[in-house]
Amino acid sequence: MFFAASKTVGYLLLPSNFLIGLGLAGAVLLLTRFARLGRRLMAAALVGLAICAFSPLANFVLYPLESRFPKWDSSRGEPDGIIVLGGPLDADLSAAHGVPVISGAADRIIAAATLAHRYPNARLVYSGGSPNLLHNDAKEADYATALFQGLGIAKSRLTMERQSRNTGENAELSKAIAKPKPGERWLLVTSAYHMPRSMGVFRKAGFPVEAYPVDWRVGTREDLFKYYVTANDGLQLVDIGVREWLGLIAYRIADRTDALLPGPQ
Numbered sequence: 001m002f003f004a005a006s007k008t009v010g011y012l013l014l015p016s017n018f019l020i021g022l023g024l025a026g027a028v029l030l031l032t033r034f035a036r037l038g039r040r041l042m043a044a045a046l047v048g049l050a051i052c053a054f055s056p057l058a059n060f061v062l063y064p065l066e067s068r069f070p071k072w073d074s075s076r077g078e079p080d081g082i083i084v085l086g087g088p089l090d091a092d093l094s095a096a097h098g099v100p101v102i103s104g105a106a107d108r109i110i111a112a113a114t115l116a117h118r119y120p121n122a123r124l125v126y127s128g129g130s131p132n133l134l135h136n137d138a139k140e141a142d143y144a145t146a147l148f149q150g151l152g153i154a155k156s157r158l159t160m161e162r163q164s165r166n167t168g169e170n171a172e173l174s175k176a177i178a179k180p181k182p183g184e185r186w187l188l189v190t191s192a193y194h195m196p197r198s199m200g201v202f203r204k205a206g207f208p209v210e211a212y213p214v215d216w217r218v219g220t221r222e223d224l225f226k227y228y229v230t231a232n233d234g235l236q237l238v239d240i241g242v243r244e245w246l247g248l249i250a251y252r253i254a255d256r257t258d259a260l261l262p263g264p265q
Helices: 002-012 015-029 035-054 057-066 091-097 106-118 140-150 167-178 192-204 231-253
Strands: 081-085 123-127 158-161 186-191 210-214
Touching: 002 015, 002 231, 015 035, 015 231, 035 057, 035 231, 057 192, 057 231, 081 106, 081 167, 091 140, 106 123, 106 140, 106 186, 106 210, 123 140, 123 167, 140 158, 158 167, 167 192, 167 231, 186 192, 192 210, 192 231
Parallel strands: 081 123, 081 186, 123 158, 186 210
Antiparallel strands: none
């Protein structure tokens, strides 16, 4: 139920989808006696889309998420393992073409491979099934193996978790596979905006990990008022940020994290 709701209600509430839906509802009302309301809805949708697309709104939505966890401090010593959360690979496109297809957040793969080379004794777990509500049997992890091997990581060091569909399942299934021992240090590699929710979920699952944020979408505080000249850029980032905030709220309500915005301990 939780997974289905997140893939339906969650997507309907994304700003781009919601505002387009609002505009379409207004267009339908133009054909009724509520035409005045329809014009207002269409105008509100257009203004809302323009604000999301070109204003600095995306920066203010994403910055609190991305700045929550600092860069990992390597001076504490070598990690025993590395957990990489799925997301970069499009399983369906990979299955269609027979090769790994990266659709976004490639930094997760690059950073994990870099860490694996730097720490040759560390185990590497890739956690990624299919996040789609309707999908075929293709799983991200099935194609991640070839990708990491192509980047010079031996197959013997790789463990693929291919059943998880969301962050909660990433944590539970990764813990079951990794079987972390007391005193071991595990890194969690995921996008900076996704790190607060991920850390909260892993803590709740009883898997102590250290944050290794990558894939930043916003610069420093000085960049908060940066505006966007391409509509797609602003809309995409606003959707990413709002989706993550909705995820944080949903996971807190469902008691899958102990805080609305988990931070460093």
